Amino acid sequence: MKKYDFAIIGAGAAGIAAAGQIARTFSNATCVLIEKDSRPGGILLQCIHTGFGLNYFKQELTGPEYAQKAFAMLDTNKTEMLLNTTVIEISHEKTIQCCNEHGSFSIAFDKLVLATGSREIPFSALSVPSNRPAGIFGAGEAQLLINRYAIRPGNTAVILGAGDIGLIMARRLVFEGMQVAAVIEIRSEPGGVKRNIQTCIYDLEIPLHTESTIIKVHGQDRVTGVTLARVNSACEPDFKTTEFIACDFVLSAIGLMPEISLAKNVGAQITNGHLQLDQHGRSSLPWLYACGNAARIFPIVDDVSSTAEEMVSTALHHDHGVCQ
Helix, strand or coil: CEEEEEEEECCCHHHHHHHHHHHHHCCCCCEEEECCCCCCCHHHHHCCCEEECCCCCCCCEEHHHHHHHHHHCCCCCCCEEECCCEEEEECCCCEEEEEECCEEEEEEEEEEEECCCEEECCHHHHCCCCCCCECEEEHHHHHHHHHHHCCCCCCEEEEECCCHHHHHHHHHHHHCCCEEEEEEECCCCCCCCHHHHHHHHHCCCCCEEECEEEEEEECCCECCEEEEEEECCCCCEEEEEEEEEECCEEEECCCEEECCHHHHHCCCCEECCEECCCCCCECCCCCEEECHHHCCCCCCHHHHHHHHHHHHHHHHHHHHHHHC
């Protein structure tokens, strides 16, 4: 079993930044970066719109450009990469069980950094009545299908959630020749930045329904439409204000949550769905740290990179020095 001083799970923006800072901080340390995808970059690889890097790189980039520039800063002579590799579990014996095309294997570590990012809050969390028809997607899931695999999820969409990802996907669908019948937002105003609200909704004349939510999804084998209703000040639907909107797929963009299942399974303390961490990224386990969206959801990727570097410079720098 090969052992490393540091192991990082996830080669998105956080994992790449953490690995780079480890290489710069610990000249003789061994580090492995484990990624389930075929190349580093994480969610950035499917975010082909611009708007990334203004703070971290001082220039506006697409998601893949940001990932490429971040990875170019990494000294790969000091960081071993394991791509196409899925982490099955981590143990209190400080080992990681992995699986890839060559089979199952274990590696050992001294310190582990969780940089697994986030996952979408599923539409099913809303308990909206339906017959479970095909055609309900997370917005990020649809983004992956369209931008990386050139698969159209349908012809006419209704999008639930007017945060930045919902707004950006509304524009993306239109650019790809699909229709957006409505964007539905439970709050009184869209949650995205003003530029996205203007360019993704108003400029494209997409119907926006605020203070509203979906109360039913129609269809047997495939989505045929949704019923929406206005909500009151407590965000409860008013069933006297319903409206049917025809569509053949629904995109849910209702938020993200940290992907911390590996930490949960090994017994790290979890509070309200978040890994319990101190201000420097230490968990309740003395060898487990987290950064990026696995620690908390960040509005911009630039902060993911910078805070991952900060975690290495503070917590890991101090703790690894104490262990030595």
